Amino acid sequence: MRIDYKQAAEFIKNCDNVLILAHSSPDGDTVGSSFALCRALRNLGKRVNVSCADEIPEKYDYITDWCAPQIFDVETVIACDVAGVHLLGENNAVRYGERVDLCIDHHISNTDYARRLLLGEHSASACEVIYTLLVTADIPVDRMTAQCIYTGMATDTGCFRFENVTSETHRIASVLYTYDIPFGAINRHLFDIKSKARLKTEQIVMSQPEFCCGGKCAIIAITADIIEKEGLDDGELEGIPALPMQIEGVEIGITIKEKERGVYKVSVRTASVDASAICANFGGGGHIRAAGCKFSGTYLEDVKQKMAAAAAEALEYDGQ
Ligand SMILES: [Mn+2]
The missing domain is CATH 3.90.1640.10 (inorganic pyrophosphatase (n-terminal core))
Structure with missing residues:
Protein backbone atom coordinates (compact mmCIF):
# COMPACT_ATOMS: atom_id res chain seq x y z
CA MET A 1 0.00 0.00 0.00
CA ASP A 192 38.06 7.59 -10.66
CA ILE A 193 40.17 5.01 -8.86
CA LYS A 194 40.15 1.55 -10.41
CA SER A 195 41.90 -1.61 -9.33
CA LYS A 196 44.31 -3.08 -11.86
CA ALA A 197 41.91 -6.04 -12.21
CA ARG A 198 39.05 -3.68 -13.03
CA LEU A 199 41.11 -1.80 -15.60
CA LYS A 200 42.15 -5.07 -17.26
CA THR A 201 38.53 -6.24 -17.33
CA GLU A 202 37.39 -3.01 -18.93
CA GLN A 203 40.02 -3.47 -21.62
CA ILE A 204 38.93 -7.05 -22.30
CA VAL A 205 35.19 -6.42 -22.50
CA MET A 206 35.48 -3.15 -24.40
CA SER A 207 37.90 -4.60 -26.95
CA GLN A 208 35.10 -6.67 -28.47
CA PRO A 209 31.67 -5.09 -28.11
CA GLU A 210 29.05 -6.59 -30.41
CA PHE A 211 26.83 -4.21 -32.29
CA CYS A 212 23.30 -4.61 -33.54
CA CYS A 213 20.47 -2.37 -34.74
CA GLY A 214 22.82 -0.64 -37.16
CA GLY A 215 25.23 0.32 -34.37
CA LYS A 216 22.58 1.77 -32.09
CA CYS A 217 22.91 -1.11 -29.65
CA ALA A 218 26.16 -2.41 -28.17
CA ILE A 219 26.44 -5.61 -26.15
CA ILE A 220 29.34 -6.52 -23.90
CA ALA A 221 29.76 -9.67 -21.84
CA ILE A 222 31.68 -10.28 -18.63
CA THR A 223 32.08 -14.02 -18.38
CA ALA A 224 32.64 -15.98 -15.18
CA ASP A 225 36.06 -16.85 -16.62
CA ILE A 226 37.09 -13.18 -16.77
CA ILE A 227 35.76 -12.49 -13.28
CA GLU A 228 37.61 -15.46 -11.85
CA LYS A 229 40.82 -14.92 -13.79
CA GLU A 230 41.05 -11.25 -12.80
CA GLY A 231 39.83 -11.93 -9.24
CA LEU A 232 37.16 -9.22 -9.31
CA ASP A 233 34.70 -8.69 -6.48
CA ASP A 234 31.20 -7.31 -7.05
CA GLY A 235 32.24 -3.81 -6.06
CA GLU A 236 34.83 -3.74 -8.81
CA LEU A 237 32.15 -4.50 -11.39
CA GLU A 238 29.90 -1.58 -10.48
CA GLY A 239 29.65 1.01 -13.23
CA ILE A 240 30.73 -1.28 -16.07
CA PRO A 241 27.24 -1.12 -17.64
CA ALA A 242 27.91 2.57 -18.37
CA LEU A 243 30.80 1.68 -20.68
CA PRO A 244 28.93 0.66 -23.88
CA MET A 245 27.09 3.98 -23.68
CA GLN A 246 30.41 5.77 -24.26
CA ILE A 247 30.48 4.51 -27.85
CA GLU A 248 29.38 7.07 -30.43
CA GLY A 249 25.95 6.30 -31.89
CA VAL A 250 24.96 3.81 -29.21
CA GLU A 251 21.49 4.36 -27.74
CA ILE A 252 21.14 1.06 -25.93
CA GLY A 253 24.04 -0.44 -23.98
CA ILE A 254 23.64 -4.01 -22.81
CA THR A 255 26.02 -5.59 -20.32
CA ILE A 256 25.70 -9.30 -19.65
CA LYS A 257 27.38 -10.61 -16.53
CA GLU A 258 27.70 -14.34 -15.99
CA LYS A 259 26.97 -14.70 -12.25
CA GLU A 260 27.56 -18.44 -12.32
CA ARG A 261 27.37 -21.06 -15.06
CA GLY A 262 24.09 -20.60 -16.91
CA VAL A 263 22.99 -17.60 -14.81
CA TYR A 264 23.22 -14.18 -16.44
CA LYS A 265 22.54 -10.77 -14.97
CA VAL A 266 21.80 -8.21 -17.66
CA SER A 267 22.12 -4.44 -17.20
CA VAL A 268 20.56 -2.14 -19.75
CA ARG A 269 21.42 1.54 -20.13
CA THR A 270 19.70 3.78 -22.66
CA ALA A 271 19.99 7.25 -24.14
CA SER A 272 16.53 7.51 -25.69
CA VAL A 273 14.26 4.49 -25.17
CA ASP A 274 12.78 3.02 -21.97
CA ALA A 275 15.28 0.60 -20.39
CA SER A 276 12.74 -0.61 -17.83
CA ALA A 277 10.34 -1.65 -20.63
CA ILE A 278 13.08 -3.61 -22.41
CA CYS A 279 13.84 -5.55 -19.22
CA ALA A 280 10.15 -6.07 -18.44
CA ASN A 281 10.09 -8.45 -21.45
CA PHE A 282 12.18 -10.79 -19.31
CA GLY A 283 10.62 -10.23 -15.89
CA GLY A 284 13.02 -7.44 -14.92
CA GLY A 285 12.64 -3.72 -14.39
CA GLY A 286 14.26 -0.61 -13.01
CA HIS A 287 14.32 2.94 -14.30
CA ILE A 288 13.74 4.62 -17.64
CA ARG A 289 17.47 4.97 -18.41
CA ALA A 290 18.85 2.08 -16.31
CA ALA A 291 17.29 -1.31 -15.71
CA GLY A 292 18.11 -4.97 -15.37
CA CYS A 293 16.88 -8.52 -15.80
CA LYS A 294 18.11 -12.04 -15.23
CA PHE A 295 18.28 -15.28 -17.21
CA SER A 296 19.01 -18.73 -15.86
CA GLY A 297 19.52 -22.15 -17.36
CA THR A 298 20.62 -20.82 -20.72
CA TYR A 299 23.65 -19.84 -22.81
CA LEU A 300 25.38 -16.53 -23.39
CA GLU A 301 24.57 -16.56 -27.11
CA ASP A 302 20.90 -17.08 -26.33
CA VAL A 303 20.86 -14.14 -23.90
CA LYS A 304 22.59 -11.94 -26.48
CA GLN A 305 20.04 -12.89 -29.12
CA LYS A 306 17.04 -12.25 -26.88
CA MET A 307 18.40 -8.89 -25.72
CA ALA A 308 19.29 -7.85 -29.29
CA ALA A 309 15.74 -8.67 -30.39
CA ALA A 310 14.26 -6.66 -27.50
CA ALA A 311 16.57 -3.75 -28.35
CA ALA A 312 15.48 -3.85 -31.99
CA GLU A 313 11.87 -3.77 -30.92
CA ALA A 314 12.46 -0.83 -28.59
CA LEU A 315 14.28 1.09 -31.32
CA GLU A 316 11.70 0.03 -33.89
CA TYR A 317 14.64 -1.14 -35.96
CA ASP A 318 13.74 -3.38 -38.86
CA GLY A 319 17.03 -3.32 -40.80
CA GLN A 320 19.32 -6.33 -41.07
MN1 LIG B 1 18.67 3.12 -6.29
Missing part, protein backbone atom coordinates in the same frame (compact mmCIF):
# COMPACT_ATOMS: atom_id res chain seq x y z
CA ARG A 2 1.40 3.39 -1.02
CA ILE A 3 1.89 5.82 1.85
CA ASP A 4 3.16 9.40 1.85
CA TYR A 5 6.13 11.00 3.60
CA LYS A 6 4.07 12.02 6.65
CA GLN A 7 2.75 8.50 7.18
CA ALA A 8 6.20 6.97 6.67
CA ALA A 9 7.66 9.53 9.10
CA GLU A 10 5.14 8.51 11.78
CA PHE A 11 6.00 4.88 11.13
CA ILE A 12 9.77 5.21 11.49
CA LYS A 13 9.44 7.40 14.58
CA ASN A 14 7.34 4.76 16.30
CA CYS A 15 9.15 1.56 15.29
CA ASP A 16 11.96 -0.22 17.14
CA ASN A 17 14.14 -3.36 16.87
CA VAL A 18 14.46 -2.73 13.18
CA LEU A 19 16.08 -4.86 10.54
CA ILE A 20 16.89 -2.91 7.39
CA LEU A 21 17.25 -4.96 4.21
CA ALA A 22 19.41 -3.93 1.27
CA HIS A 23 19.10 -5.56 -2.15
CA SER A 24 21.37 -8.35 -3.34
CA SER A 25 24.35 -7.37 -5.52
CA PRO A 26 24.44 -4.23 -3.37
CA ASP A 27 25.20 -0.86 -4.97
CA GLY A 28 25.98 2.51 -3.44
CA ASP A 29 22.33 3.52 -3.18
CA THR A 30 21.03 0.47 -1.35
CA VAL A 31 24.06 0.54 0.98
CA GLY A 32 23.88 4.31 1.46
CA SER A 33 20.13 4.41 2.13
CA SER A 34 20.20 1.40 4.47
CA PHE A 35 23.08 2.68 6.57
CA ALA A 36 21.77 6.26 6.57
CA LEU A 37 18.47 5.08 8.00
CA CYS A 38 20.22 2.74 10.44
CA ARG A 39 22.44 5.58 11.67
CA ALA A 40 19.61 8.08 12.02
CA LEU A 41 17.39 5.62 13.93
CA ARG A 42 20.24 4.45 16.19
CA ASN A 43 20.91 8.10 17.02
CA LEU A 44 17.38 8.13 18.45
CA GLY A 45 18.30 5.20 20.72
CA LYS A 46 16.55 2.55 18.65
CA ARG A 47 18.06 -0.86 17.99
CA VAL A 48 18.75 -1.33 14.30
CA ASN A 49 20.76 -3.65 12.03
CA VAL A 50 21.32 -3.82 8.30
CA SER A 51 21.27 -7.09 6.38
CA CYS A 52 22.26 -7.83 2.80
CA ALA A 53 22.13 -11.23 1.07
CA ASP A 54 25.50 -10.57 -0.56
CA GLU A 55 28.65 -9.25 0.97
CA ILE A 56 28.87 -5.46 0.85
CA PRO A 57 31.83 -4.42 -1.33
CA GLU A 58 34.86 -3.16 0.59
CA LYS A 59 34.78 0.17 -1.21
CA TYR A 60 31.79 1.13 0.96
CA ASP A 61 33.66 0.50 4.23
CA TYR A 62 33.85 4.25 4.78
CA ILE A 63 30.06 4.41 5.29
CA THR A 64 29.57 1.05 7.03
CA ASP A 65 32.47 0.44 9.38
CA TRP A 66 30.96 2.49 12.24
CA CYS A 67 28.07 0.05 12.44
CA ALA A 68 28.65 -2.82 14.90
CA PRO A 69 25.81 -5.37 14.83
CA GLN A 70 23.34 -5.18 17.71
CA ILE A 71 21.52 -8.09 19.31
CA PHE A 72 17.70 -8.01 19.47
CA ASP A 73 14.59 -9.81 18.25
CA VAL A 74 13.42 -8.24 15.01
CA GLU A 75 10.10 -6.42 15.30
CA THR A 76 10.15 -4.23 12.22
CA VAL A 77 11.50 -4.94 8.75
CA ILE A 78 12.31 -2.07 6.37
CA ALA A 79 13.64 -2.55 2.82
CA CYS A 80 15.67 0.23 1.15
CA ASP A 81 15.99 0.54 -2.64
CA VAL A 82 14.48 -2.96 -3.12
CA ALA A 83 11.97 -3.03 -6.01
CA GLY A 84 10.77 -6.63 -5.57
CA VAL A 85 10.95 -9.51 -3.10
CA HIS A 86 13.31 -11.55 -5.30
CA LEU A 87 15.85 -8.71 -5.15
CA LEU A 88 16.27 -9.36 -1.42
CA GLY A 89 18.31 -12.43 -2.36
CA GLU A 90 17.17 -15.94 -1.58
CA ASN A 91 17.77 -16.10 2.18
CA ASN A 92 16.31 -12.71 3.04
CA ALA A 93 13.42 -13.24 0.59
CA VAL A 94 12.46 -16.49 2.29
CA ARG A 95 12.89 -15.16 5.83
CA TYR A 96 11.44 -11.68 5.43
CA GLY A 97 9.80 -11.39 2.00
CA GLU A 98 6.29 -11.74 3.42
CA ARG A 99 6.86 -9.43 6.36
CA VAL A 100 8.41 -6.23 5.06
CA ASP A 101 6.64 -3.50 7.07
CA LEU A 102 7.96 -0.61 5.02
CA CYS A 103 9.69 -0.36 1.69
CA ILE A 104 11.49 2.89 0.85
CA ASP A 105 12.25 2.99 -2.86
CA HIS A 106 12.41 4.99 -6.09
CA HIS A 107 11.98 2.26 -8.77
CA ILE A 108 8.92 2.72 -10.99
CA SER A 109 8.94 -1.07 -11.29
CA ASN A 110 8.39 -1.58 -7.53
CA THR A 111 5.94 -4.47 -7.10
CA ASP A 112 4.27 -3.01 -3.98
CA TYR A 113 5.16 -6.18 -2.02
CA ALA A 114 5.57 -4.48 1.35
CA ARG A 115 2.81 -3.60 3.83
CA ARG A 116 3.67 0.06 3.28
CA LEU A 117 5.47 1.58 0.32
CA LEU A 118 7.09 5.00 0.29
CA LEU A 119 7.92 5.42 -3.40
CA GLY A 120 9.69 8.50 -4.68
CA GLU A 121 9.26 7.61 -8.31
CA HIS A 122 10.73 10.93 -9.43
CA SER A 123 13.68 10.72 -7.07
CA ALA A 124 17.05 9.88 -8.59
CA SER A 125 18.00 7.64 -5.66
CA ALA A 126 16.53 5.93 -2.62
CA CYS A 127 18.92 8.14 -0.64
CA GLU A 128 16.98 11.22 -1.79
CA VAL A 129 13.82 9.62 -0.46
CA ILE A 130 15.55 8.79 2.84
CA TYR A 131 16.77 12.37 3.22
CA THR A 132 13.30 13.83 2.65
CA LEU A 133 11.83 11.23 5.01
CA LEU A 134 14.28 12.10 7.81
CA VAL A 135 13.54 15.81 7.39
CA THR A 136 9.78 15.14 7.39
CA ALA A 137 10.16 13.07 10.56
CA ASP A 138 12.31 15.78 12.14
CA ILE A 139 15.03 13.20 12.76
CA PRO A 140 18.49 14.77 12.94
CA VAL A 141 21.00 14.02 10.18
CA ASP A 142 24.61 13.83 11.40
CA ARG A 143 27.79 13.92 9.33
CA MET A 144 28.02 10.16 8.77
CA THR A 145 24.34 9.98 7.84
CA ALA A 146 24.94 12.79 5.35
CA GLN A 147 27.92 10.88 3.96
CA CYS A 148 25.79 7.74 3.49
CA ILE A 149 23.09 9.75 1.71
CA TYR A 150 25.62 11.52 -0.48
CA THR A 151 27.11 8.16 -1.51
CA GLY A 152 23.79 6.78 -2.78
CA MET A 153 22.88 10.02 -4.51
CA ALA A 154 26.25 10.16 -6.27
CA THR A 155 26.35 6.51 -7.34
CA ASP A 156 22.78 6.38 -8.71
CA THR A 157 23.32 9.55 -10.76
CA GLY A 158 26.79 8.73 -12.14
CA CYS A 159 28.13 11.54 -9.97
CA PHE A 160 25.23 13.89 -10.74
CA ARG A 161 25.45 13.44 -14.51
CA PHE A 162 22.51 11.23 -15.50
CA GLU A 163 19.09 12.35 -16.72
CA ASN A 164 17.48 11.27 -13.44
CA VAL A 165 19.06 14.30 -11.71
CA THR A 166 16.53 17.00 -10.81
CA SER A 167 16.72 20.38 -9.13
CA GLU A 168 15.65 18.55 -5.96
CA THR A 169 18.71 16.28 -6.28
CA HIS A 170 20.97 19.33 -6.29
CA ARG A 171 18.98 21.04 -3.54
CA ILE A 172 19.49 18.04 -1.24
CA ALA A 173 23.15 17.69 -2.25
CA SER A 174 23.68 21.38 -1.45
CA VAL A 175 22.40 20.78 2.09
CA LEU A 176 24.69 17.74 2.45
CA TYR A 177 27.69 19.94 1.58
CA THR A 178 27.02 21.93 4.75
CA TYR A 179 28.01 18.83 6.76
CA ASP A 180 31.54 19.22 5.49
CA ILE A 181 31.67 15.74 4.02
CA PRO A 182 34.82 14.97 1.98
CA PHE A 183 32.91 14.77 -1.30
CA GLY A 184 35.98 15.30 -3.47
CA ALA A 185 37.75 12.33 -1.91
CA ILE A 186 34.56 10.25 -2.01
CA ASN A 187 34.06 11.00 -5.72
CA ARG A 188 37.64 10.12 -6.55
CA HIS A 189 37.34 6.89 -4.52
CA LEU A 190 34.03 5.92 -6.16
CA PHE A 191 34.41 7.12 -9.73
Whole structure:
Protein backbone atom coordinates (compact mmCIF):
# COMPACT_ATOMS: atom_id res chain seq x y z
CA MET A 1 0.00 0.00 0.00
CA ARG A 2 1.40 3.39 -1.02
CA ILE A 3 1.89 5.82 1.85
CA ASP A 4 3.16 9.40 1.85
CA TYR A 5 6.13 11.00 3.60
CA LYS A 6 4.07 12.02 6.65
CA GLN A 7 2.75 8.50 7.18
CA ALA A 8 6.20 6.97 6.67
CA ALA A 9 7.66 9.53 9.10
CA GLU A 10 5.14 8.51 11.78
CA PHE A 11 6.00 4.88 11.13
CA ILE A 12 9.77 5.21 11.49
CA LYS A 13 9.44 7.40 14.58
CA ASN A 14 7.34 4.76 16.30
CA CYS A 15 9.15 1.56 15.29
CA ASP A 16 11.96 -0.22 17.14
CA ASN A 17 14.14 -3.36 16.87
CA VAL A 18 14.46 -2.73 13.18
CA LEU A 19 16.08 -4.86 10.54
CA ILE A 20 16.89 -2.91 7.39
CA LEU A 21 17.25 -4.96 4.21
CA ALA A 22 19.41 -3.93 1.27
CA HIS A 23 19.10 -5.56 -2.15
CA SER A 24 21.37 -8.35 -3.34
CA SER A 25 24.35 -7.37 -5.52
CA PRO A 26 24.44 -4.23 -3.37
CA ASP A 27 25.20 -0.86 -4.97
CA GLY A 28 25.98 2.51 -3.44
CA ASP A 29 22.33 3.52 -3.18
CA THR A 30 21.03 0.47 -1.35
CA VAL A 31 24.06 0.54 0.98
CA GLY A 32 23.88 4.31 1.46
CA SER A 33 20.13 4.41 2.13
CA SER A 34 20.20 1.40 4.47
CA PHE A 35 23.08 2.68 6.57
CA ALA A 36 21.77 6.26 6.57
CA LEU A 37 18.47 5.08 8.00
CA CYS A 38 20.22 2.74 10.44
CA ARG A 39 22.44 5.58 11.67
CA ALA A 40 19.61 8.08 12.02
CA LEU A 41 17.39 5.62 13.93
CA ARG A 42 20.24 4.45 16.19
CA ASN A 43 20.91 8.10 17.02
CA LEU A 44 17.38 8.13 18.45
CA GLY A 45 18.30 5.20 20.72
CA LYS A 46 16.55 2.55 18.65
CA ARG A 47 18.06 -0.86 17.99
CA VAL A 48 18.75 -1.33 14.30
CA ASN A 49 20.76 -3.65 12.03
CA VAL A 50 21.32 -3.82 8.30
CA SER A 51 21.27 -7.09 6.38
CA CYS A 52 22.26 -7.83 2.80
CA ALA A 53 22.13 -11.23 1.07
CA ASP A 54 25.50 -10.57 -0.56
CA GLU A 55 28.65 -9.25 0.97
CA ILE A 56 28.87 -5.46 0.85
CA PRO A 57 31.83 -4.42 -1.33
CA GLU A 58 34.86 -3.16 0.59
CA LYS A 59 34.78 0.17 -1.21
CA TYR A 60 31.79 1.13 0.96
CA ASP A 61 33.66 0.50 4.23
CA TYR A 62 33.85 4.25 4.78
CA ILE A 63 30.06 4.41 5.29
CA THR A 64 29.57 1.05 7.03
CA ASP A 65 32.47 0.44 9.38
CA TRP A 66 30.96 2.49 12.24
CA CYS A 67 28.07 0.05 12.44
CA ALA A 68 28.65 -2.82 14.90
CA PRO A 69 25.81 -5.37 14.83
CA GLN A 70 23.34 -5.18 17.71
CA ILE A 71 21.52 -8.09 19.31
CA PHE A 72 17.70 -8.01 19.47
CA ASP A 73 14.59 -9.81 18.25
CA VAL A 74 13.42 -8.24 15.01
CA GLU A 75 10.10 -6.42 15.30
CA THR A 76 10.15 -4.23 12.22
CA VAL A 77 11.50 -4.94 8.75
CA ILE A 78 12.31 -2.07 6.37
CA ALA A 79 13.64 -2.55 2.82
CA CYS A 80 15.67 0.23 1.15
CA ASP A 81 15.99 0.54 -2.64
CA VAL A 82 14.48 -2.96 -3.12
CA ALA A 83 11.97 -3.03 -6.01
CA GLY A 84 10.77 -6.63 -5.57
CA VAL A 85 10.95 -9.51 -3.10
CA HIS A 86 13.31 -11.55 -5.30
CA LEU A 87 15.85 -8.71 -5.15
CA LEU A 88 16.27 -9.36 -1.42
CA GLY A 89 18.31 -12.43 -2.36
CA GLU A 90 17.17 -15.94 -1.58
CA ASN A 91 17.77 -16.10 2.18
CA ASN A 92 16.31 -12.71 3.04
CA ALA A 93 13.42 -13.24 0.59
CA VAL A 94 12.46 -16.49 2.29
CA ARG A 95 12.89 -15.16 5.83
CA TYR A 96 11.44 -11.68 5.43
CA GLY A 97 9.80 -11.39 2.00
CA GLU A 98 6.29 -11.74 3.42
CA ARG A 99 6.86 -9.43 6.36
CA VAL A 100 8.41 -6.23 5.06
CA ASP A 101 6.64 -3.50 7.07
CA LEU A 102 7.96 -0.61 5.02
CA CYS A 103 9.69 -0.36 1.69
CA ILE A 104 11.49 2.89 0.85
CA ASP A 105 12.25 2.99 -2.86
CA HIS A 106 12.41 4.99 -6.09
CA HIS A 107 11.98 2.26 -8.77
CA ILE A 108 8.92 2.72 -10.99
CA SER A 109 8.94 -1.07 -11.29
CA ASN A 110 8.39 -1.58 -7.53
CA THR A 111 5.94 -4.47 -7.10
CA ASP A 112 4.27 -3.01 -3.98
CA TYR A 113 5.16 -6.18 -2.02
CA ALA A 114 5.57 -4.48 1.35
CA ARG A 115 2.81 -3.60 3.83
CA ARG A 116 3.67 0.06 3.28
CA LEU A 117 5.47 1.58 0.32
CA LEU A 118 7.09 5.00 0.29
CA LEU A 119 7.92 5.42 -3.40
CA GLY A 120 9.69 8.50 -4.68
CA GLU A 121 9.26 7.61 -8.31
CA HIS A 122 10.73 10.93 -9.43
CA SER A 123 13.68 10.72 -7.07
CA ALA A 124 17.05 9.88 -8.59
CA SER A 125 18.00 7.64 -5.66
CA ALA A 126 16.53 5.93 -2.62
CA CYS A 127 18.92 8.14 -0.64
CA GLU A 128 16.98 11.22 -1.79
CA VAL A 129 13.82 9.62 -0.46
CA ILE A 130 15.55 8.79 2.84
CA TYR A 131 16.77 12.37 3.22
CA THR A 132 13.30 13.83 2.65
CA LEU A 133 11.83 11.23 5.01
CA LEU A 134 14.28 12.10 7.81
CA VAL A 135 13.54 15.81 7.39
CA THR A 136 9.78 15.14 7.39
CA ALA A 137 10.16 13.07 10.56
CA ASP A 138 12.31 15.78 12.14
CA ILE A 139 15.03 13.20 12.76
CA PRO A 140 18.49 14.77 12.94
CA VAL A 141 21.00 14.02 10.18
CA ASP A 142 24.61 13.83 11.40
CA ARG A 143 27.79 13.92 9.33
CA MET A 144 28.02 10.16 8.77
CA THR A 145 24.34 9.98 7.84
CA ALA A 146 24.94 12.79 5.35
CA GLN A 147 27.92 10.88 3.96
CA CYS A 148 25.79 7.74 3.49
CA ILE A 149 23.09 9.75 1.71
CA TYR A 150 25.62 11.52 -0.48
CA THR A 151 27.11 8.16 -1.51
CA GLY A 152 23.79 6.78 -2.78
CA MET A 153 22.88 10.02 -4.51
CA ALA A 154 26.25 10.16 -6.27
CA THR A 155 26.35 6.51 -7.34
CA ASP A 156 22.78 6.38 -8.71
CA THR A 157 23.32 9.55 -10.76
CA GLY A 158 26.79 8.73 -12.14
CA CYS A 159 28.13 11.54 -9.97
CA PHE A 160 25.23 13.89 -10.74
CA ARG A 161 25.45 13.44 -14.51
CA PHE A 162 22.51 11.23 -15.50
CA GLU A 163 19.09 12.35 -16.72
CA ASN A 164 17.48 11.27 -13.44
CA VAL A 165 19.06 14.30 -11.71
CA THR A 166 16.53 17.00 -10.81
CA SER A 167 16.72 20.38 -9.13
CA GLU A 168 15.65 18.55 -5.96
CA THR A 169 18.71 16.28 -6.28
CA HIS A 170 20.97 19.33 -6.29
CA ARG A 171 18.98 21.04 -3.54
CA ILE A 172 19.49 18.04 -1.24
CA ALA A 173 23.15 17.69 -2.25
CA SER A 174 23.68 21.38 -1.45
CA VAL A 175 22.40 20.78 2.09
CA LEU A 176 24.69 17.74 2.45
CA TYR A 177 27.69 19.94 1.58
CA THR A 178 27.02 21.93 4.75
CA TYR A 179 28.01 18.83 6.76
CA ASP A 180 31.54 19.22 5.49
CA ILE A 181 31.67 15.74 4.02
CA PRO A 182 34.82 14.97 1.98
CA PHE A 183 32.91 14.77 -1.30
CA GLY A 184 35.98 15.30 -3.47
CA ALA A 185 37.75 12.33 -1.91
CA ILE A 186 34.56 10.25 -2.01
CA ASN A 187 34.06 11.00 -5.72
CA ARG A 188 37.64 10.12 -6.55
CA HIS A 189 37.34 6.89 -4.52
CA LEU A 190 34.03 5.92 -6.16
CA PHE A 191 34.41 7.12 -9.73
CA ASP A 192 38.06 7.59 -10.66
CA ILE A 193 40.17 5.01 -8.86
CA LYS A 194 40.15 1.55 -10.41
CA SER A 195 41.90 -1.61 -9.33
CA LYS A 196 44.31 -3.08 -11.86
CA ALA A 197 41.91 -6.04 -12.21
CA ARG A 198 39.05 -3.68 -13.03
CA LEU A 199 41.11 -1.80 -15.60
CA LYS A 200 42.15 -5.07 -17.26
CA THR A 201 38.53 -6.24 -17.33
CA GLU A 202 37.39 -3.01 -18.93
CA GLN A 203 40.02 -3.47 -21.62
CA ILE A 204 38.93 -7.05 -22.30
CA VAL A 205 35.19 -6.42 -22.50
CA MET A 206 35.48 -3.15 -24.40
CA SER A 207 37.90 -4.60 -26.95
CA GLN A 208 35.10 -6.67 -28.47
CA PRO A 209 31.67 -5.09 -28.11
CA GLU A 210 29.05 -6.59 -30.41
CA PHE A 211 26.83 -4.21 -32.29
CA CYS A 212 23.30 -4.61 -33.54
CA CYS A 213 20.47 -2.37 -34.74
CA GLY A 214 22.82 -0.64 -37.16
CA GLY A 215 25.23 0.32 -34.37
CA LYS A 216 22.58 1.77 -32.09
CA CYS A 217 22.91 -1.11 -29.65
CA ALA A 218 26.16 -2.41 -28.17
CA ILE A 219 26.44 -5.61 -26.15
CA ILE A 220 29.34 -6.52 -23.90
CA ALA A 221 29.76 -9.67 -21.84
CA ILE A 222 31.68 -10.28 -18.63
CA THR A 223 32.08 -14.02 -18.38
CA ALA A 224 32.64 -15.98 -15.18
CA ASP A 225 36.06 -16.85 -16.62
CA ILE A 226 37.09 -13.18 -16.77
CA ILE A 227 35.76 -12.49 -13.28
CA GLU A 228 37.61 -15.46 -11.85
CA LYS A 229 40.82 -14.92 -13.79
CA GLU A 230 41.05 -11.25 -12.80
CA GLY A 231 39.83 -11.93 -9.24
CA LEU A 232 37.16 -9.22 -9.31
CA ASP A 233 34.70 -8.69 -6.48
CA ASP A 234 31.20 -7.31 -7.05
CA GLY A 235 32.24 -3.81 -6.06
CA GLU A 236 34.83 -3.74 -8.81
CA LEU A 237 32.15 -4.50 -11.39
CA GLU A 238 29.90 -1.58 -10.48
CA GLY A 239 29.65 1.01 -13.23
CA ILE A 240 30.73 -1.28 -16.07
CA PRO A 241 27.24 -1.12 -17.64
CA ALA A 242 27.91 2.57 -18.37
CA LEU A 243 30.80 1.68 -20.68
CA PRO A 244 28.93 0.66 -23.88
CA MET A 245 27.09 3.98 -23.68
CA GLN A 246 30.41 5.77 -24.26
CA ILE A 247 30.48 4.51 -27.85
CA GLU A 248 29.38 7.07 -30.43
CA GLY A 249 25.95 6.30 -31.89
CA VAL A 250 24.96 3.81 -29.21
CA GLU A 251 21.49 4.36 -27.74
CA ILE A 252 21.14 1.06 -25.93
CA GLY A 253 24.04 -0.44 -23.98
CA ILE A 254 23.64 -4.01 -22.81
CA THR A 255 26.02 -5.59 -20.32
CA ILE A 256 25.70 -9.30 -19.65
CA LYS A 257 27.38 -10.61 -16.53
CA GLU A 258 27.70 -14.34 -15.99
CA LYS A 259 26.97 -14.70 -12.25
CA GLU A 260 27.56 -18.44 -12.32
CA ARG A 261 27.37 -21.06 -15.06
CA GLY A 262 24.09 -20.60 -16.91
CA VAL A 263 22.99 -17.60 -14.81
CA TYR A 264 23.22 -14.18 -16.44
CA LYS A 265 22.54 -10.77 -14.97
CA VAL A 266 21.80 -8.21 -17.66
CA SER A 267 22.12 -4.44 -17.20
CA VAL A 268 20.56 -2.14 -19.75
CA ARG A 269 21.42 1.54 -20.13
CA THR A 270 19.70 3.78 -22.66
CA ALA A 271 19.99 7.25 -24.14
CA SER A 272 16.53 7.51 -25.69
CA VAL A 273 14.26 4.49 -25.17
CA ASP A 274 12.78 3.02 -21.97
CA ALA A 275 15.28 0.60 -20.39
CA SER A 276 12.74 -0.61 -17.83
CA ALA A 277 10.34 -1.65 -20.63
CA ILE A 278 13.08 -3.61 -22.41
CA CYS A 279 13.84 -5.55 -19.22
CA ALA A 280 10.15 -6.07 -18.44
CA ASN A 281 10.09 -8.45 -21.45
CA PHE A 282 12.18 -10.79 -19.31
CA GLY A 283 10.62 -10.23 -15.89
CA GLY A 284 13.02 -7.44 -14.92
CA GLY A 285 12.64 -3.72 -14.39
CA GLY A 286 14.26 -0.61 -13.01
CA HIS A 287 14.32 2.94 -14.30
CA ILE A 288 13.74 4.62 -17.64
CA ARG A 289 17.47 4.97 -18.41
CA ALA A 290 18.85 2.08 -16.31
CA ALA A 291 17.29 -1.31 -15.71
CA GLY A 292 18.11 -4.97 -15.37
CA CYS A 293 16.88 -8.52 -15.80
CA LYS A 294 18.11 -12.04 -15.23
CA PHE A 295 18.28 -15.28 -17.21
CA SER A 296 19.01 -18.73 -15.86
CA GLY A 297 19.52 -22.15 -17.36
CA THR A 298 20.62 -20.82 -20.72
CA TYR A 299 23.65 -19.84 -22.81
CA LEU A 300 25.38 -16.53 -23.39
CA GLU A 301 24.57 -16.56 -27.11
CA ASP A 302 20.90 -17.08 -26.33
CA VAL A 303 20.86 -14.14 -23.90
CA LYS A 304 22.59 -11.94 -26.48
CA GLN A 305 20.04 -12.89 -29.12
CA LYS A 306 17.04 -12.25 -26.88
CA MET A 307 18.40 -8.89 -25.72
CA ALA A 308 19.29 -7.85 -29.29
CA ALA A 309 15.74 -8.67 -30.39
CA ALA A 310 14.26 -6.66 -27.50
CA ALA A 311 16.57 -3.75 -28.35
CA ALA A 312 15.48 -3.85 -31.99
CA GLU A 313 11.87 -3.77 -30.92
CA ALA A 314 12.46 -0.83 -28.59
CA LEU A 315 14.28 1.09 -31.32
CA GLU A 316 11.70 0.03 -33.89
CA TYR A 317 14.64 -1.14 -35.96
CA ASP A 318 13.74 -3.38 -38.86
CA GLY A 319 17.03 -3.32 -40.80
CA GLN A 320 19.32 -6.33 -41.07
MN1 LIG B 1 18.67 3.12 -6.29
